[in-house]
Amino acid sequence: MTVYEPWDAARGTEIIAEHTHLEGATLVILHALQEAFGYVPEPAIPMIASALNLSRAEVHGVFTFYHDFRHKPAGRHVLKLCRAEACQAAGGDALTARAEAKLGIAIGNTTPDERVTLEPIYCLGLCATAPSAMLDGRVVGRLDEARMDALVAEAQR
Amino acid sequence: MSLRIYVSRDAGAIAVGADEVALKLERAAAKRGNAVEIVRTGSRGLYWLEPMVEVATANGRVAFGPVREADVTSLLEAMLADGPHVLRLGIAEEIPWLKRQTRLTFARCGVVDPRSLEDYRAHDGYKGLERALTMASEAILADVTASGLRGRGGAGFPTGIKWKTVAQTNAERKYIVCNADEGDSGTFADRMIMEGDPFMVIEGMTIAGVAVGASKGYIYIRSEYPHAVEAMNAAIVAARRGGYLGARVGGTHHRFDLEVRVGAGAYVCGEETSLLESLEGRRGIVRAKPPLPAHKGLFGKPTVINNVLSFAAIPFILAGGAKAYADFGMGRSRGTMPIQLAGNVKHGGLFEVAFGITLGELVDDVGGGTFTGRPVRAVQVGGPLGAYFPRALFDTPFDYEAFAARDGLIGHGGIVVFDDSVDMSKQARFAMEFCAVESCGKCTPCRIGSTRGTETIDKIRAGDHVAENIAVIEDLCNTMKFGSLCALGGFTPYPVMSALKHFREDFGPAPTRLQAAE
Numbered sequence: 001m002t003v004y005e006p007w008d009a010a011r012g013t014e015i016i017a018e019h020t021h022l023e024g025a026t027l028v029i030l031h032a033l034q035e036a037f038g039y040v041p042e043p044a045i046p047m048i049a050s051a052l053n054l055s056r057a058e059v060h061g062v063f064t065f066y067h068d069f070r071h072k073p074a075g076r077h078v079l080k081l082c083r084a085e086a087c088q089a090a091g092g093d094a095l096t097a098r099a100e101a102k103l104g105i106a107i108g109n110t111t112p113d114e115r116v117t118l119e120p121i122y123c124l125g126l127c128a129t130a131p132s133a134m135l136d137g138r139v140v141g142r143l144d145e146a147r148m149d150a151l152v153a154e155a156q157r
Numbered sequence: 158m159s160l161r162i163y164v165s166r167d168a169g170a171i172a173v174g175a176d177e178v179a180l181k182l183e184r185a186a187a188k189r190g191n192a193v194e195i196v197r198t199g200s201r202g203l204y205w206l207e208p209m210v211e212v213a214t215a216n217g218r219v220a221f222g223p224v225r226e227a228d229v230t231s232l233l234e235a236m237l238a239d240g241p242h243v244l245r246l247g248i249a250e251e252i253p254w255l256k257r258q259t260r261l262t263f264a265r266c267g268v269v270d271p272r273s274l275e276d277y278r279a280h281d282g283y284k285g286l287e288r289a290l291t292m293a294s295e296a297i298l299a300d301v302t303a304s305g306l307r308g309r310g311g312a313g314f315p316t317g318i319k320w321k322t323v324a325q326t327n328a329e330r331k332y333i334v335c336n337a338d339e340g341d342s343g344t345f346a347d348r349m350i351m352e353g354d355p356f357m358v359i360e361g362m363t364i365a366g367v368a369v370g371a372s373k374g375y376i377y378i379r380s381e382y383p384h385a386v387e388a389m390n391a392a393i394v395a396a397r398r399g400g401y402l403g404a405r406v407g408g409t410h411h412r413f414d415l416e417v418r419v420g421a422g423a424y425v426c427g428e429e430t431s432l433l434e435s436l437e438g439r440r441g442i443v444r445a446k447p448p449l450p451a452h453k454g455l456f457g458k459p460t461v462i463n464n465v466l467s468f469a470a471i472p473f474i475l476a477g478g479a480k481a482y483a484d485f486g487m488g489r490s491r492g493t494m495p496i497q498l499a500g501n502v503k504h505g506g507l508f509e510v511a512f513g514i515t516l517g518e519l520v521d522d523v524g525g526g527t528f529t530g531r532p533v534r535a536v537q538v539g540g541p542l543g544a545y546f547p548r549a550l551f552d553t554p555f556d557y558e559a560f561a562a563r564d565g566l567i568g569h570g571g572i573v574v575f576d577d578s579v580d581m582s583k584q585a586r587f588a589m590e591f592c593a594v595e596s597c598g599k600c601t602p603c604r605i606g607s608t609r610g611t612e613t614i615d616k617i618r619a620g621d622h623v624a625e626n627i628a629v630i631e632d633l634c635n636t637m638k639f640g641s642l643c644a645l646g647g648f649t650p651y652p653v654m655s656a657l658k659h660f661r662e663d664f665g666p667a668p669t670r671l672q673a674a675e
Contacts (some may be wrong), residue, residue, distance in 0.1 A: 013225060025454065026438030027421055031380075065440035065597075066381050066421030084342030085537055088587070089500030089575045090528075122591070124343040124381055126172050127573070128204035128498065128505030137383060141172030144495075 002136060004038035004073070012044050016051045024080060026062050028071055039070035062139065075110040075117035077155040080134040083107075083120040086127035095131055095148045096120075102152045116155045159192035160236060161213040165267065167200035167352050168384040169345065173384045174226065175208040181229040183211070188334040191237060197354015199268030202507025205252055211249050212236040218250040254504060254523070259485060260443045261478075261493050262469050263509045266353035271388055274395045277356040283401065285475035289364045290407050294324055297368040297475065304474040304482040305491025310336055310402075310464030311539065311568040311644070312430075313490075313557045321481035322451035324369040326459040333365045333374035333413075334436065334455055337389075338420050338427040340379060341540025343499040343571030347465035349507055351385035352379070354469070355392035359415060361468030362580060363406060364475050365461050366413040375412065375455070377421040377432050389417050424541075425593040429462045431597060442597045443643045464569070466495060487513035501527045510555075517551030520574060531576035535660065537584075539568025541591050542648035545584065545654035564655060567647070581660035586614040588652040592645060603646025606637045610653065620666025627664060630657065 005011065015032050019025045029048055033040050049059045051065060063069050081087075081096050094106060103111055103118055110117040126132035129141030137153055143151070164170075164179040179195055203209060205234045209222035210232065221232055223246040228244060228463055230366075235242035269276040277283070289297050302317025323331060335358060339347040340640040351358060378386050393415050396402045406413050423441045426432045428443035454460025470492065475484050482492045490512035496519060498505045503525035508618050520526070520536055527533055535545045544565035546553065553559055560567045575584075589610035596603045610633055616624045634650035641647040657664060 017622075024438035027435065028418065029439075030421060031421065058439075061440050062438065066423050070419035075372055085541060085575045085584070086204075086343045086500040086571075088581070088584075089573050107448075120383060123340060123342045124168075124172075125339060125348040126169050126501065127343045127345055127571070128502070129169050129173050129207065130500060130505075132172055133624070139168050139172040139384075141169065 002038070005036050005093070007037050007041040007043070009043060009047070011040070012047055016044075020051050024085040026054070026059060027066070030063060030066075034069060038073045041155055042071070075114050077115065077136055078117045078119060079151065079155045080119045080121040080124075081107065082124050082126070082132045083129070084123040086123070092129035092131035092143075095143055095145070098145060098148055099152050102149065103156075159194050160186070161194050161196065162236065163196045163198050163211040163213075165207060165209060166197035166206075166271070167201040167349060168382070169204055169349075170200050170207040170209070171384070173207050173223070175658060177226050178208045178210065178224050178229060181226050182233060183228050186656045189233070191233070194658050196270050197272075199266045199271050200268060200349060200507075201249065201255060201505075202263065202349060203252065203508040205504050206297050209246075214239055216370070217248045219248060220246040220252065222246060254506075254508075258509050259493050260509050261473050261482065261485075261509050262350070262357075262466060262495055262534065263354075263507060265460060266349055266507075269354065271355055272391055272395070274356060274399045274401075277354075280354070281476065282356055282472070283360055283407075285472035286360050286364055286367075286401070286407060287292075288410065288477065289367055289475045294368050297364065298324060300475055300479040301368070303473065304470075304479040305486070305489075306467065306470055306474065306482065307490070307557065309429075309466035309470070309494075309569065310462060313567065315469055316463060319451055319463070320369055322366060322449070323371070323459045323461045326452055328459050330373070330456075330458045331369055331371035332455040332458055332460040333362050333369070333371045334433070334460055335362055335374065335376040335465055335468055336427065336432055336462055337378040337382075337385070337465050337591035338430060338432055339382070339465070339569065340424040340427045341542075341569050341571055343537065343573035344569045345499070346495040346497055346507060346570065348382050348385050350465055350469050351382070352388045352609065355388045356396060357469050357472055358389070358465055359392055359396050359402065361471035362415060363401065363413050363472050365463070365468065367406070367411050369459075369461055371461065372412045374415045375436055376415060376417045377420060377426070378417060379426075379438055380422055386417060386419055389553070393417065413427075415549050418651075423597075424598045425643075425645050427486075428645060431643070433460070433462070436492065440597070440601050443645075446640060466569075476608060487511075487554065487556050488558055494567070494570050497571045498524045498574070499571060501529055501576050502574040505623050512556050513554050515551065516546060516553045516555065516572075517548075519555065519572060520551065524574060527574060527576045529576050531578065532578055533574055534577040535581065535584075537573045537575070537576045537652060538571070539566045539570055539651075542566070542644060542651055543568050543571075544640060544651040545581065545658040545659065546655070549659070564651070564658075566651065581656040581663040582618050585653045585656040585664075586611060586618070588649055589614060592649040596645060600640070600642040600646060601675050602637045602640035603642070604651070606633055606641075607649060608644065609633060610637075610649075617664050618667070623665050627657065630645065
């Protein structure tokens with residue numbers, strides 16, 4: 001589990017300022033903010049726009065285009081299950097259904113107690129050790145029912 | 158004398174326990190009072206044997222695998238005594254699966270320590286750049302052209318011509334961009350190279366910079382690859398410290414530096430113009446071509462944009478290997494292709510071989526069939542936008558033109574194997590759905606076509622006007638193929654149409670499909 005700082009405008013300004021010298025800095029800044037706060041807080045959008053001399057609409061457009069950026073914090077643990085073809089071929093769909101049943105949520109959601117966010121991911125590049133998953137940044141391959149159950153249990157702790 | 162042990166730090170090996178094995182080995186050795194040095198390498202690419210552990214002996218590196226944590230104590234015993242063990246595979250290089258390959262690009266992967274510039278240099282690293290630095294730009298371009306290298310990202314465009322175009326375009330700034338947005342399912346060669354031999358990518362990009370007169374390069378890596386990001390960043394720091402990047406590359410007047418940029422989960426950014434938009438800090442919307450990136454690329458400047466494997470092939474070619482490289486292969490597909498065997502396959506991994514090997518040899522012979530033990534029914538070649546091939550087409554040689562002639566593509570060289578439990582109308586639906594989710598939205602055939610395609614396949618699966626709706630799909634695929642701006646909308650018809658053509662029995666109401674699977 002990753003611990004994030006609470007949103008703080010002064011800290012946000014500082015993070016943005018660290019990257020404004022880069023060419024095409026928008027994505028780099030969005031990544032840096034999400035790394036610090038766990039999501040990209042709404043007040044940060046106009047701050048980025050002003051720092052990079054862009055319109056708010058442009059920054060909002062970039063923020064919403066990419067799957068990675070969150071507009072609110074995720075659950076305490078994030079479990080990403082690979083849903084692409086190689087993992088499908090290796091029985092990934094059934095394991096995803098199993099994880100959904102254990103957690104009582106459909107993929108793409110967070111449990112009501114905000115403990116676990118279950119997300120699809122389109123390819124971790126672990127296609128020769130499929131099916132695969134990532135729990136809070138740790139990669140896991142060759143999933144079977146027992147390993148998936150252990151992974152879900154770990155995420156719920 | 159201390160025992161030198163090699164354990165992979167490749168994400169694929171870590172995913173099946175390599176870190177735990179390495180840690181346990183270290184502890185077990187310390188407990189016994191044995192001096193061991195554990196070197197974390199990349200992966201050799203024999204993933205069914207990962208975590209694979211190797212030990213240096215007088216006769217070469219002896220491999221063991223797949224090693225579980227519980228095996229560590231007995232394994233250490235066997236390594237110390239150079240004795241037998243149930244997991245002993247013999248000399249690593251002599252393992253038949255590895256021995257029958259032609260490893261030009263992957264020669265060092267799994268062998269060297271990817272964090273060590275010294276190790277890279279000790280294994281012929283930077284020989285290509287050192288030679289290139291003594292050559293005129295035209296001579297470097299001539300070598301790349303003579304090698305016959307074609308872009309390994311999927312499109313297969315001749316690399317020499319691309320570089321020459323950039324070299325001949327006048328501009329005060331030019332860029333080298335490495336497309337490491339390897340989003341295709343079933344492909345992992347870029348990831349393996351970045352994690353296992355990152356200096357080779359840096360060397361290839363630096364040679365490109367010297368050849369075309371660019372001083373800045375970007376490596377755009379997808380966010381799903383955190384291990385590759387870490388490895389590339391570490392290698393860039395080491396290369397700078399070693400004088401191979403910076404104001405005076407290799408002590409010459411050439412200036413070249415690199416920066417890693419991380420993607421944010423958009424598949425379409427693997428398309429080169431969309432990637433350039435993303436690098437500029439915008440939405441990854443595809444650009445219309447022309448102008449070509451070689452004329453107006455990143456920030457409107459002439460840009461060489463190539464895949465990881467294309468840059469990775471360059472050091473070998475520039476180290477005097479242009480002819481040797483071109484001597485491999487068939488027809489207009491010269492050199493070797495790192496093929497990736499994935500999905501439901503017994504022996505999955507990285508198999509680098511000269512073009513020309515047949516699909517059947519790769520799947521049945523090299524891959525050993527499925528790990529479920531059921532018959533292979535279909536393989537998808539070339540990622541989510543690649544065609545599904547039935548067994549009847551397993552005589553197709555691995556070659557750009559041969560695949561194109563059979564309405565397929567080799568793409569980035571990934572092969573995903575499916576057994577006979579696969580439902581091909583479901584796979585066709587997934588292709589459309591994936592396109593709908595990942596479409597950048599710029600062109601209508603891709604944006605709307607993929608959504609309508611998903612709905613129509615749903616109708617077919619429900620048994621609603623099957624024949625009429627199949628006609629709709631065929632028509633829609635035709636529109637997408639010829640009317641889309643880029644390969645996302647343009648190639649989604651490949652998996653859909655191939656599934657329809659070769660597995661028509663799966664397209665209908667559920668009972669027919671279930672019977673077909675029996």
